[in-house]
Amino acid sequence: MSEMKTAAYICKGCGLGERLDAAQLSKVAQKEGKANLVREHDFLCSAAGVQMIRDDIEKEAVTHVAIAACSRRAKAEAFWFPTVAMARANLREGVIWSQPDTDEAREGTQEMADDYVRMACAEVKRMKLPAGNTETGHNKRLLVVGGGVSGMTAAIEASNTGYQVVLVEKSGSLGGWGARLWKRIPFQEPLKDPVETGVTDMIDRIGADPNIKVYLNATLAKTTGAPGRFAAEIAVESGSVAMEEVGAIVQASGFGTYDIAELPELGGGKSPDVVDQAGLEKLAVEAAARGQPIRRPSDGGEIRTVAFVQCAGQRDDTGRHLPYCSGFCCSTSIKQAMYFKDVNPAVDTVVIYTDLRVPGSGEDFYRSGQEKGVTFTKGKVTGVEPGSKGCTVKFHDLILNDKDAAIQADLVVLATGQVPNSGVNVDIPEEEAAKMEVKPVSILNLDYRQGRDLPQLRHGFTDSHFICFPYETRRTGIYAAGPVRRPMDMAQAVEDATGATLKAIQAVENAELGRAAHPRSGDLSFPSFRRDGCTQCKRCTVECPFGAIDEDEQRYPLFNESRCRRCGTCMGACPVRVISFENYSVDTVGSQIKAVDMPDEFSEKPRILLLACENDAYPALDMAGMNRIQYSAFVRVIPVRCLGSVNTIWITDALNSGYDGVMLMGCKHGDEYQCHFVKGSELANYRMSKIDDTLKQLALETERVATYEVAITDIERVPQLINNYAAKINEIGLSPLKGFA
Amino acid sequence: MADVVATNETILVVGGGISGMTAALEAAECGKQVVLVEKSPTLGGRTALLYRYFPKLCHPVCGLEINLRRIRGNRNVRVITMAEVTAIEGRRGDYTATVKIAPRYVNENCTACGACAEAVSAEFPNPFNYHLNATRAAYLPHAMAYPQRYVLDPSLIGTPDAEKARAACKYDAIDLEMAEETLQLKAGAVIWATGWQPYDAARIQPYGYGRFPNVITSVEFERLADPHGPTGGKLLRPSDGKEARNVAFIQCAGSRDENHLRHCSRICCMASLKQTHYVREAHGDEGRSTIYYIDIRAIDRFEDFYQKVQKDPTVKFIKSKVARIAEDAQTGHPILHGVDTEGYHRYANEHDLVVLAIGMAPSVPAGDVPAEVIGDSSGFLEAAAGDGAIFGAGCATSALDVNRSVQNATAAALRAIQVVNKVARAEGTA
């Protein structure tokens, strides 16, 4: 790497030149910021301004650029210099747009700008241009776990895209639940009749595809590695073990059905004439094989009436059964009623439901069921009583308000829900899991420090918590697809598996280039740690929200770069500050904190440090500026990747160097967390709850450090919080530590 | 714009809402070249106009920020706004698209300083608030607009205000001579993600939208609830600006109705459940929400949210498709007439405000897509004709929620990648 040469550029456009003393800023950059080159420009983001910077990089060998202009969120296309390290001093949104344009305010505004120039110069000097580690793994094969419709779709789609696949299926054949269906619901118009499942075709395609290697009767005994270099130990029932190297994993481990024996009140387990939907498929397949209509299981008698009980053991608020809705079961019952109607319209089929849930064009399938004479009754089933010939279904007819309605049915089908095959719940401590009655079997058997399977979100499903990012995973390179992710029907599973396949492909492509995945996609930086300083406290390995850090044989942290999402939570966790990124470190932030010019204790000018999450709080501040909402000129804002990356040393350093208060603004945490790095904000909050001791040691009031949950939309609230806090500092007085620094 | 270079290995994404952005980004982050074309002046689409998402009640612009950051940081995606694709010719792996770009009258010199907006006084109905208020005719669509560049509304052109705007700009960013441009783009595959539009509520005659000011749509209600919307987040009803405390939500407004949209729009039940939260947020225990429904379709874990709302004593559920709305001439209160079908109870309920959970219609019905595609009976895009490589994504294909749209768009991106990968293999570039 060539010698560091720093350049600072002061923009005078957008009113900066009028509101601020640019010459003074240049002087600050030169004298205090120690920039080797300082230039002012009337319109820095113009083609001419950008060319000027480009020329400096090329001709003057500038390696580090500090741009003092607008927010880093603005004009990113213009200020695009991928070959140099760059810092931005936010003088527009962060200074002149958030400060009043008055004579009285002029001094404070200039001080703010001066500080931001100091900070940018200090930061950029500690930054290195991330090179991206391209040695983290080059394997581009995909491992698909599960050979049902979702898994087969993933394998076929990956192969179609030009990637090789290893497919591991627990049972002796491909097809999963899909293969056990007599017919499926159509995916496209006309949504009128049950259609062939197409599962056999898929199985045949896979069999004929040289890109897809299938292991049947096989499970994952052990999975190690990271995107680009996973190693899977595949245990085959026969006892043999195969090793396969892959770059990414699609987990399509599917679902089980809710056990109807748990539903004795609905006749579950009490009579062969009460079946679940899977049971009815079996009857339909068998009947078709015989070339006869479906007959009553108990005695082979003729079936004249079939009752379908929706939401059996689902949408349960008593805590005994599944609390959620599986989504597919209303259409499935309609389909199954058609099995009877299509053969013999004289058979009565009654669907008893509370809310008929057939969204989208599923409404057409519902209509088709009605056209065929399937009847629908809004009611709550109170009990199913098996008799000698069929059962009595008792229900409360909600329309006719008849609490004692009953149907005599030859066959009762309970629409039970999907129970995900998610493996072990990594959030339940091993000791507790050991006490569980039914011990869950791991699917992936990851040898990760943080558990053997994908973390579960709710009700055992491994879904993403993000509405905008359904494929967000907490184990980089491993993507759940199909009903293991959330309850779904076959059409959605196909779509879901296709999407998950893309993400897996993306993961191997990222790994090859040493590039981060969402949400810091494209980031080439990665964490490194100073081994000699490490105390093996394990906080980094425990707290990494993505399970990226294992422990090596000597119990030092072992960073798996391609699993890492670059949030910096490990950096925030490290008590001895040995973890850093090339462009984001304890130093890049620490130096900014220290670069601020600290007025003395008699100046009546407090300084407040605001560490703002770059995802939500910082944009909110920007938008406050755009809306010209004013806030205290005493605040100095530093964007952080995530509040989880905040190392307490920054707080103590700030207080020691005379700051009067420190504000931390991060995303919402808890059950409905908004933190883009899952746990960063929560961890920061936890860490700050412990900071009181430190404050006491320093003989400081606890109010000197304050943590806030902030949303990106808090455009008015964030300035208000700052102003309130400034008022609070005014109330409790300046820091007694001022002047000792 | 002229610098947009595209080849048969390029993926053209039409529509810059969350589905289009997702498809473009997912493909680009797999290393593919993408051109993203958006009709309006900004990316973000309809989700940017929502106040909160169900079921988390989080803010859609949060995800938008992340997606915009991904776009800003990825040179594989090139964005063209104010542009419409008017023709797509060719075949799988070899398409030529004609793109018509409307004049923005503001060039890339714009720094978004806002001087032009200050200089003009002319206003026009704000499309980003569903025309509930007016905005200056030199404007930034919203605080998260991308590109962060002002726009002059065509109504301004030729007026003295246009000259004022030009004079106010120090950076020569305003170009009043800007004219419509037409561009030809090559692409190997096309992702059609033009999204949805609310069904025309005025056509649901018994509900009197357009006749009764206090009958509004769910998308308009989102703007009312948004602190950055036309009422500053207060639920002020249109007739008299009074706060609406007692709000009725009518489900299936246009959906599941063969007189209007034959499909179920999927999102509306959850949207209304979510919006009861806005009423609670505004008025606490004093608020009243009533949901008139046929079936509450809260699928999978959305059921949790439904159960939570059911426990809220300020929210009432009535299983009924409202027959008609009348208006109290004195108070302006809408009066809802109908029958609660659970046990047959007739009602004539007075509310402060009625929110129609309006159905989703495709923005561009499949028949109007300028390419050979197959649509369903609701005009959603099912597939390209023959073996074409035009893939629908998001709400252009079906009434979907955000999560499902993104899922769908991600799948569409893979299908497009399959095509361009094949082209690359054939051309020996891969």
Added chain:
Amino acid sequence: MSDLNTQAVERYRNNFLKEVEENVEEGHWVKMCMQCGVCSGSCPFGPHWEHPPQEIFMMIRAGKRDEVLASDSMWMCTSCYNCIVRCPRKLPITHIMHGLANYAHRLGIAPKGQPTREFAKLFWDNMMKKGRVNEMKLTIGHYFRNGIGAGIKEAMAMKDVGLGMLKAKRLNPMELAGGHGLKDLKGFHAMVAKAKEIEDRKKGFVK
């Protein structure tokens, strides 16, 4: 119960819905109802229906044959067509109500003395006489449906209306003696008889 009734009951004991589908005008639509209730809320005479249309559809599916056919609800239909234009499933509800009323009437299960039932019969018979309606006879017939005494009372109560109509030359006492009529009354009668015969055969009303 008439023979007609026994026959219908025998054949359709298990499934009233099927009976309705086969014998009631537009009855095959009943199964398409999704219980939204917009019809029930749209009816101008709504409050007077013991069972509104959507509930009747549910009752039919629930096999509540007697309750439905003996109900006077269907006779409340004013033929305003509000329900038809609002029904999201496009059920011809007005016609189904008419059809059910007619079916119940033909079976003899419809409530005795139900005024609209009586009036409907009066109307049809009046019309059949001459091929066109004789309003005077219809009016008198209506008021005297319950016998002379009640008729005089009712007619007296309405005498202002009647006198007004007479004065405005919009009710003609001379019509009692004759009135307008078709030239080809014979053909008309033969045609209606034929139509009735075909329908009765089709719907199992053959005596």
Added chain:
Amino acid sequence: MAKKEYAFYPGCSSQLKASASNYLVSVNSMCEKLDIKMTEIPDWNCCGASVGYGEGGELPRLAISARNFALAEQHLPGQDVVATCAACWLASRETIERLDASAELMKETNEALAAAGLTYRGQVQARHMVEVLIDDLGYEELAKPVSNPLEGLKIAGYVGCQTNRPFGIAGESFENPMYLDKLVETLGAESLPKYEQKVTCCGGALAFSEPDKSQKQIRDIVESAYDHGADLIVTPCPLCQANVEVYQSEINKKQGTKFAMPVTYYSQLMTVAYGGTHKEAGLDGHIIAPGKLEEIAAKGGKK
């Protein structure tokens, strides 16, 4: 030759000395002014009206309507059947729709018609007079003959049910049709577009059998017209006209109201506006005399 020619189906109520005889009078006058030739379908029969179902069943009802069509096809080939009565028009439209949709019903209907020596070939269009005025002539054409504008009259346009639902006038809304308002304005009077009872049911055929229930409907219709300051109500339906006009005295008697709201046909307004006399407009056929309209007629009727 007349500008337009139609096969006329006047219906029972429009016969001489029947309840809507003045409707017929005004329609004839109006058509004359507009140069529309209406030829009565020879030997037409009753449509069965709204209560025909009770005794009549389905096929007999279809057959009687089809008989009118068969006669029209035979005697007035190529001409649209135009009804002035809402019920006649509706029964005709329904019959056409039902027979078009079902070959079986068409066959059975013709079987019945054969008994009267007739055949229906399925070529008839059934139109309401209002459709003729609006679709075939248009407001501009309707404005031309206006010689005695109805200035100063405030008129509530009461559309009612059966000309409005389920078929209605093309381009109009079921809940808030505007054509009567537009027509009223075309004739120089003031419309009351916010009159909210314009599509309320008057009780229709049940006015006889369920007088109390129907009169509740009529009360709303009249009361709202008063609330909006109407001088009179205009309607396209003879049953609405009769019900709303004649039962006002009953309501007054039972409920102590003082209703005296005139109810007229559009054709009467048009005849007057076109310079027709009191008699030509059939204004003598009212129980509640439309005083203000009569005054205007007197002024312009001098010729």
